[in-house]
Amino acid sequence: MARSRLWSQYGVCVLVLVLLHACKKNQEPTEDAPVVTTVKAPNLPDSLFAYSALKFPDSWLNDSALQLFGASGANIEISDAGATLGRVLFYDPMLSADGMVSCSSCHLQAHGFGDNTARSIGLTGEPSRRNTMPLANLRYQRRLFWDARTVGLENQVLEPIEHPDEMGMVLSDLPDQLSGLPYYRTLFQAAFGDSVISTDRIATALGQFIRCIRVHSSRYDEGLETDFANFSDSEVQGRELFFNGVTRCNQCHSGLNFFSTQAFINGLEVDYAAAGDAGIGELTGYAEDDGRFRTVSLRNIGMTAPYMHDGRFETLRDVVDFYSDSIAWHPYLDERLTVTGVDGDGQEPYRLALSSSEREALVDFLLTLNDTVIQDAWWLGDPF
Ligand code: HEC
Ligand code: HEC
Numbered sequence: 001m002a003r004s005r006l007w008s009q010y011g012v013c014v015l016v017l018v019l020l021h022a023c024k025k026n027q028e029p030t031e032d033a034p035v036v037t038t039v040k041a042p043n044l045p046d047s048l049f050a051y052s053a054l055k056f057p058d059s060w061l062n063d064s065a066l067q068l069f070g071a072s073g074a075n076i077e078i079s080d081a082g083a084t085l086g087r088v089l090f091y092d093p094m095l096s097a098d099g100m101v102s103c104s105s106c107h108l109q110a111h112g113f114g115d116n117t118a119r120s121i122g123l124t125g126e127p128s129r130r131n132t133m134p135l136a137n138l139r140y141q142r143r144l145f146w147d148a149r150t151v152g153l154e155n156q157v158l159e160p161i162e163h164p165d166e167m168g169m170v171l172s173d174l175p176d177q178l179s180g181l182p183y184y185r186t187l188f189q190a191a192f193g194d195s196v197i198s199t200d201r202i203a204t205a206l207g208q209f210i211r212c213i214r215v216h217s218s219r220y221d222e223g224l225e226t227d228f229a230n231f232s233d234s235e236v237q238g239r240e241l242f243f244n245g246v247t248r249c250n251q252c253h254s255g256l257n258f259f260s261t262q263a264f265i266n267g268l269e270v271d272y273a274a275a276g277d278a279g280i281g282e283l284t285g286y287a288e289d290d291g292r293f294r295t296v297s298l299r300n301i302g303m304t305a306p307y308m309h310d311g312r313f314e315t316l317r318d319v320v321d322f323y324s325d326s327i328a329w330h331p332y333l334d335e336r337l338t339v340t341g342v343d344g345d346g347q348e349p350y351r352l353a354l355s356s357s358e359r360e361a362l363v364d365f366l367l368t369l370n371d372t373v374i375q376d377a378w379w380l381g382d383p384f
Contacts, residue, residue, distance in 0.1 A: 041183045042088045042383035049379040051083035051212050056139075059224075060216060065255050066140055072152070073139035078208045081190035086209025089202060091382045094181060095174065096123060096167035103160065103206075106132040109381055112300035112371070113213055118311025123168040130277070131311035134304045136215040136297060136374075137257055146293050146309040147280045148263055157206040158199060171199050178202075213380060215299045216256070219368040231368065234357075238365025241358055247323070248336045248350070249362075252295050258369065259297035264334040265290070267327035267349055268308060277310060288332045302367040303375065316363045324352040324359060 060066055089095060093102040106120035106128070107113040114134035119127035130146050143149075144156045160166040161174065169177070175197040178184045185195040192201055222230050228239065242249045252260050269275045272291030273282070281289035293309045307313040313322060327337050327349035335341055339348040354362070374380055 040384045042091075044084065044088075044383055048080040048084050051080050051208070051379070052078050054078075054212055054214060056214060057216055057221075060256055063256055066257065069140040069142070069261050072142040073211065076139075076207065076211065078211055079191065081187070082192075082205050082208040083212050085187040085191040086205035086207070086212075087380070088183070088187060088383055089206050090209055091384055094177065095161055095169060095202075097169045098123060101167050104382060106166070107135055110303070110375060111305075112136060112215075112303040112375070114304040116305065118306050122163070122166040124165050126165055128165060130309050131306065133296065134300055135210055135213050136299055136371075138213070139211055140257055140259075141261065143261065143294075146296075147283060148294055149283055153210060154203045154207045157203050157210070161202075174199055174202065213374060215297075215371040215374060217373045218299070218371050223368065232364065234361045234364040235368055237358070238361035238363070239368075241354075241362050242365055247352055247354075247362070248341075249323075251336050252334070253298045257297050258299055260295035263292045263294050264336075265292050265330055265332050267330050267333045267337050268312070268322075270328045270330055279309065290332065291330065292332075298366060299369050300371050300374075302370040316366050317359065320354070320359045320362050324354040327351070 055061075061070075090103045090107075093100050093105070095102060101123050106115050106122070108115055112134040113136065115132035118131055119129070120132045121127060133146065138144075138153055141153075143151055144153065150156045150159065158171060161169045162171045178197050184197060188197055188201060189195040191205055219230060219235075223239075228236060231239065241247050245251075250258075252264055252266075254260055263280055269291055272278045278290045280292040281287070283289075301307075301316065305314060305316070307316070307319050313319045323337075327333070329347060329349055331347060333347050333349060337350050338346060339350050340346045341350075
């Protein structure tokens with residue numbers, strides 16, 4: 001790929017001295033000896049990619065439900081230089097305490113910016129507590145994480161940087177650490193008008209980049225335009241099952257983004273707290289929140305295995321088998337997954353008991369939600 005004159009003056013590799021401070025969280029005190037690390041400069045195109053020109057389709061922008069959810073992100077301006085800086089930050093392991101972990105260590109482009117392992121490994125080498133969430137269409141998501149604990153993407157993005165098990169960085173040290181790298185001055189200058197590096201600016205740029213991960217080009221979207229002439233018989237059947245009201249899938253995973261901004265209890269456990277993760281229940285302490293988790297989007301779902309907050313299901317077929325056969329009794333199981341349904345009385349889990357071909361059809365339909373653009377988009381890929 002072509003490199004601009006600004007970048008080439010640094011050469012492909014630069015050596016920098018990184019002083020690892022002795023006071024990092026959860027780290028054994030170390031000698032204050034300089035650690036020499038080889039750092040690559042990012043390989044960026046001569047002219048910036050037009051991130052600012054990316055647009056959701058009119059059908060999304062005019063959708064009344066999405067408009068409601070999109071209100072929080074609609075006014076955030078994305079500039080080409082801001083998102084370019086965000087892309088570099090997203091892939092740069094120098095944002096971590098040991099120079100080894102980047103956002104992309106866990107959020108992999110090939111897997112819809114999720115991870116293909118149940119629990120990701122961060123700085124400490126210990127598996128993360130929950131399954132890495134895929135990143136897509138976050139303009140429509142105000143409350144983040146599986147338990148919706150953080151409001152606003154710009155507030156969220158710094159959390160993994162300082163999380164001791166993820167990137168383990170002391171945030172106040174981050175601007176200095178980045179100042180030591182030759183490529184950031186120019187990038188910050190281009191994005192913000194001067195080369196000052198601050199955590200706020202880092203958050204803004206990461207937020208801009210992540211907002212450019214937009215998933216709305218799938219075979220399903222093509223089908224919406226062509227009355228599903230592009231679908232196989234099995235995909236047609238799967239779509240009917242998904243939307244027909246019997247499976248109730250679309251009553252929670254709804255609309256063009258196949259999600260809900262609300263969190264529900266979908267019956268993975270009888271007692272989630274006892275099983276080790278009560279989700280929102282851990283934050284509120286209420287029994288009716290035990291096991292309440294975000295109703296994540298099913299866009300790109302074929303790329304983001306394994307599934308659920310703990311990555312317990314390896315395949316989509318496992319997920320469909322779960323909804324069909326083994327939803328657990330739970331005192332606050334969502335009504336949509338009970339026999340009596342919404343406004344009914346009782347918590348008896350709904351057993352769909354789908355036939356084998358219906359299960360296959362549902363899986364085939366879910367696979368049509370895979371995006372055909374972002375997986376290969378170089379402008380969302382690793383610049384290093
Ligand atoms: C060690 C693996 C790891 C690293 C590194 C990591 N993440 Fe994550 N990310 C996760 C996990 C796990 C979750 C879900 C955590 C939870 O819900 O408690 C998550 C959740 C998120 C979410 C929430 C998505 C949603 O729909 O709510 C965003 C956004 C995100 N990460 C962005 C980032 C950014 C930006 C970076 C780099 C600065 C980063 N992550 C680094 C593992 C990681
Ligand atoms: C009551 C609302 C509700 C209904 C109905 C529902 N889901 Fe879910 N779904 C959820 C919630 C909540 C989660 C996340 C649960 C967790 O991780 O603990 C989820 C998770 C999933 C996941 C895993 C997503 C991921 O990224 O890991 C898939 C796939 C899925 N559902 C498909 C379906 C299908 C197919 C149906 C219909 C058979 C369905 N859902 C019905 C609420 C629902």
